[in-house]
Amino acid sequence: MKSRLKIAERMAVGFGLMMVVLVIFAWVIDRRAQKIEAARRELTTRIAPLREAADAVQLRFLNAAIGVRAWLVDPTPEALLRLRQQVVEARAALLALELMQREPDGEAVFQKARPLLEAYLVECQRFVERGQASANEASEQALTAHREEALAALNEFIKLQRNKRDHALIAIQQASNDAEQGTKAAVALALVLFLLLAVLTVHSVREPARRLVEVARHMERGDWRTAVELASVPGDRTARDELGILRHAFVSAATALERREQRLKTDMLVARAAGSGLSREGIAQPALDAICAQLQAELGVLFRAEGAQLVPVATKGLTATPVKVGEGLAGRAALERRPQLLTDSLGPEWVVRRGLQTVPAQNVLAVPIISRDEVLAVVVIGSLAKLGAEAVSFLEVSATQLAVGLQNVASHEQIKKLVAELGRQGEQIQAQNEALQVQNEELQVQGEEIRTQNEELQAQSEEIKAQNDELSLATARLRGQAEVLVEEDERKTEFLGVLAHELRNPLAAISNSLFALTHARDNPAMRERAEQVIGRQTRLLSRLIEDLLDVTRINSGKIRIDREVVDLAAVLRAAVEDCKGAAERAGTRVELQLPADQALVEGDPVRLQQVMGNLIDNAIKFGGDQQPVRVSLEVNDDRSTEVKVCDDGEGIEASVLKRLFVPFSQADTSVQRHRSGLGLGLALVKALVELHGGTVKAFSAGLGRGAEFSVHFPSPTGRGSG
Amino acid sequence: LIAGKSITARYAVVSMRILVVDDNADVLESMVLLLQSAGYETQTTNDGRKALAMNEQPADLLITDLFMPDADGFELIAKFRQRWPKMKILVMSGGGTVVRGNYLALAVRFGADATMSKPFEPAELFRKLETLSAPVS
Numbered sequence: 001m002k003s004r005l006k007i008a009e010r011m012a013v014g015f016g017l018m019m020v021v022l023v024i025f026a027w028v029i030d031r032r033a034q035k036i037e038a039a040r041r042e043l044t045t046r047i048a049p050l051r052e053a054a055d056a057v058q059l060r061f062l063n064a065a066i067g068v069r070a071w072l073v074d075p076t077p078e079a080l081l082r083l084r085q086q087v088v089e090a091r092a093a094l095l096a097l098e099l100m101q102r103e104p105d106g107e108a109v110f111q112k113a114r115p116l117l118e119a120y121l122v123e124c125q126r127f128v129e130r131g132q133a134s135a136n137e138a139s140e141q142a143l144t145a146h147r148e149e150a151l152a153a154l155n156e157f158i159k160l161q162r163n164k165r166d167h168a169l170i171a172i173q174q175a176s177n178d179a180e181q182g183t184k185a186a187v188a189l190a191l192v193l194f195l196l197l198a199v200l201t202v203h204s205v206r207e208p209a210r211r212l213v214e215v216a217r218h219m220e221r222g223d224w225r226t227a228v229e230l231a232s233v234p235g236d237r238t239a240r241d242e243l244g245i246l247r248h249a250f251v252s253a254a255t256a257l258e259r260r261e262q263r264l265k266t267d268m269l270v271a272r273a274a275g276s277g278l279s280r281e282g283i284a285q286p287a288l289d290a291i292c293a294q295l296q297a298e299l300g301v302l303f304r305a306e307g308a309q310l311v312p313v314a315t316k317g318l319t320a321t322p323v324k325v326g327e328g329l330a331g332r333a334a335l336e337r338r339p340q341l342l343t344d345s346l347g348p349e350w351v352v353r354r355g356l357q358t359v360p361a362q363n364v365l366a367v368p369i370i371s372r373d374e375v376l377a378v379v380v381i382g383s384l385a386k387l388g389a390e391a392v393s394f395l396e397v398s399a400t401q402l403a404v405g406l407q408n409v410a411s412h413e414q415i416k417k418l419v420a421e422l423g424r425q426g427e428q429i430q431a432q433n434e435a436l437q438v439q440n441e442e443l444q445v446q447g448e449e450i451r452t453q454n455e456e457l458q459a460q461s462e463e464i465k466a467q468n469d470e471l472s473l474a475t476a477r478l479r480g481q482a483e484v485l486v487e488e489d490e491r492k493t494e495f496l497g498v499l500a501h502e503l504r505n506p507l508a509a510i511s512n513s514l515f516a517l518t519h520a521r522d523n524p525a526m527r528e529r530a531e532q533v534i535g536r537q538t539r540l541l542s543r544l545i546e547d548l549l550d551v552t553r554i555n556s557g558k559i560r561i562d563r564e565v566v567d568l569a570a571v572l573r574a575a576v577e578d579c580k581g582a583a584e585r586a587g588t589r590v591e592l593q594l595p596a597d598q599a600l601v602e603g604d605p606v607r608l609q610q611v612m613g614n615l616i617d618n619a620i621k622f623g624g625d626q627q628p629v630r631v632s633l634e635v636n637d638d639r640s641t642e643v644k645v646c647d648d649g650e651g652i653e654a655s656v657l658k659r660l661f662v663p664f665s666q667a668d669t670s671v672q673r674h675r676s677g678l679g680l681g682l683a684l685v686k687a688l689v690e691l692h693g694g695t696v697k698a699f700s701a702g703l704g705r706g707a708e709f710s711v712h713f714p715s716p717t718g719r720g721s722g
Numbered sequence: 723l724i725a726g727k728s729i730t731a732r733y734a735v736v737s738m739r740i741l742v743v744d745d746n747a748d749v750l751e752s753m754v755l756l757l758q759s760a761g762y763e764t765q766t767t768n769d770g771r772k773a774l775a776m777n778e779q780p781a782d783l784l785i786t787d788l789f790m791p792d793a794d795g796f797e798l799i800a801k802f803r804q805r806w807p808k809m810k811i812l813v814m815s816g817g818g819t820v821v822r823g824n825y826l827a828l829a830v831r832f833g834a835d836a837t838m839s840k841p842f843e844p845a846e847l848f849r850k851l852e853t854l855s856a857p858v859s
Contacts, residue, residue: 504839505748505816505840508841510841511844512841515759516758519760533751537748
């Protein structure tokens with residue numbers, strides 16, 4: 001039993017037995033306690049009350065006797081009354097005792113005493129009723145005798161009851177003592193049993209646990225063989241306890257491991273064989289030996305596929321001849337490309353020698369070795385033992401390894417062939433190379449010639465390119481000129497627009513004033529005003545026309561200057577004087593700074609004044625409010641002269657600065673244009689200055705930062721007027 | 723003024739106050755002469771900014787130039803139209819038809835009631851004033 005129960009079951013049995021012991025123990029203790037309780041109840045409910053009632057009867061009767069004595073000595077009505085009361089009390093006590101239940105022995109004694117007691121009470125009654133007078137010694141003695149007799153009988157009963165009580169007490173004491181002893185014994189017994197059971201349980205559990213631990217330790221060390229031995233229970237192969245299960249698992253694992261190890265070893269042998277050499281025979285025989293050893297096969301052949309034939313390259317236990325693909329077991333395996341298993345004998349050569357006799361192999365297995373979709377070889381194994389699925393799978397794996405080895409061999413042979421081929425080709429190439437070398441040298445000579453030609457061509461090409469560049473430059477120039485022409489045309493169109501506007505304003509004023517003039521004949525003040533407007537606007541119109549004519553003259557190069565030596569300071573003074581009115585109207589003034597030296601210029605004084613007037617007029621127009629226009633004149637060391645006209649006005653944009661002196665391009669021809677003038681002034685200035693051999697330049701730091709116009713005249717040549 | 727009224731009474735059917743804005747002093751002066759001779763009450767300024775700054779309706783009708791140095795005529799039209807929707811606006815310009823597009827048409831889109839190209843026949847002006855002064859039907 002010990003070896004058949006699991007550890008948990010053993011523990012359960014041990015604890016179960018302990019529980020049974022505990023229950024029995026509790027039951028015994030309880031029984032004893034119940035007995036004691038019953039005895040105690042008997043004592044308190046039956047025995048003790050009877051005794052007490054009997055004692056009470058005795059006490060009342062003695063009281064009554066004392067009462068009789070007292071009345072005799074002192075026969076007062078009080079004494080008589082007390083005596084009667086005492087008699088009644090004694091009767092009541094007797095009645096109480098009589099009503100109580102008694103046991104048969106007690107009943108017998110009580111029945112004997114009761115008539116005597118009642119008789120005594122009757123005697124007492126009579127004695128008292130007869131009165132004092134009739135009382136004498138004799139009657140008193142008779143009463144006493146009665147009393148003695150009755151009380152003796154009662155005493156009998158009391159004694160009996162006392163005995164009973166004592167017996168009950170003793171019995172209880174006894175039972176208590178017994179219970180105490182019994183409990184002690186039971187506890188001792190239970191303890192012993194517990195201890196015994198615990199020891200047994202521990203003992204039964206410890207041994208298998210110890211072995212489990214030991215097994216685990218051995219397993220940890222990898223010593224599973226010892227572990228299996230430890231786990232096995234001799235003589236009981238079907239044990240279902242932990243050790244049994246463990247042993248079973250170990251044995252299975254050990255077997256599997258052993259098989260696996262063996263197989264790995266064989267795999268390794270096959271692999272080693274497959275990789276050991278580069279000749280088929282060198283691979284084939286060791287591999288076949290290893291496979292046969294693993295499968296415990298007595299017979300084996302390794303066929304190599306050569307076209308439609310299978311040629312044996314290694315054998316074990318028999319001699320083999322070549323077979324055709326499709327014939328025999330090996331042939332079928334090669335044809336169908338899957339393992340073939342046969343349980344019949346194949347032929348006379350498939351026999352195993354056992355001592356002197358031969359036994360035909362019952363199980364023959366043929367597995368094709370396939371690599372890259374090509375059957376390389378077939379392994380055939382014959383055995384007396386059964387060859388199962390495991391053998392097939394093993395053989396397939398081994399076959400794959402062998403296939404790799406055989407493939408290597410094939411590759412090696414192929415490579416050897418290729419190397420030889422390469423060697424041959426190399427020699428050919430060498431020969432060709434030498435021929436090529438000769439050709440190459442020839443080609444090099446030709447190459448030199450071509451290069452020379454090439455260089456000539458290059459030179460020509462560069463020439464053409466240069467011509468081309470020139471052409472494109474010319475084209476670009478032409479295009480630029482065309483653009484300039486287009487721009488000029490646009491400016492002219494714009495100028496016409498501005499001109500129209502400039503002409504329309506004076507015309508409108510004149511037209512309006514004429515109407516007023518004709519319709520307000522009788523209003524001299526209005527007429528006066530109208531005439532003034534007409535006069536001013538007419539002058540403005542003629543100046544515009546004069547400007548236009550100048551522009552036309554400049555454009556056609558027909559402007560004429562009368563040359564003479566002129567003092568530029570005088571010209572400037574006149575110009576500033578002319579512009580005074582305009583400056584005042586604009587709320588500004590003109591500051592003129594003149595040098596100490598004379599500044600002489602060869603030219604037309606009228607035109608020079610026109611130039612200066614235009615520049616100053618411009619400065620007033622575009623200059624800032626309240627900021628004076630500054631005009632300065634300087635004479636250089638070479639007696640050339642320089643006039644500068646500066647203002648702090650709205651300035652000129654850099655983009656505008658470039659085309660400032662181009663005819664028809666006033667800085668601002670936009671919708672916002674608001675200064676009168678046709679944009680001719682600066683073009684006129686430039687043309688006139690250039691006619692005098694001078695130059696004019698404009699500077700401005702940008703919008704809102706003022707502008708400076710500088711005119712440079714060369715020193716007079718002394719040729720006089722021309 | 724009194725004389726002008728008598729002469730051109732047929733134009734000034736309804737007394738109308740007119741504000742004229744133009745940067746050209748002589749144009750302004752001639753407009754005053756013209757309008758006064760026809761009996762209109764006039765008020766003028768050559769500063770567009772002053773006109774822009776007006777808070778109370780200065781007149782019944784505004785005659786303004788479009789291109790002025792101190793203010794944009796278009797802005798003036800738009801502001802006046804916004805402030806006094808019932809005020810009539812007449813635009814006259816010299817640059818309106820030659821330079822870069824039709825500005826007079828643009829002025830109408832900004833809110834001008836009528837336009838005139840400078841120079842104009844006085845009769846044309848009075849016709850337009852008459853049309854503008856007619857009560858809206």
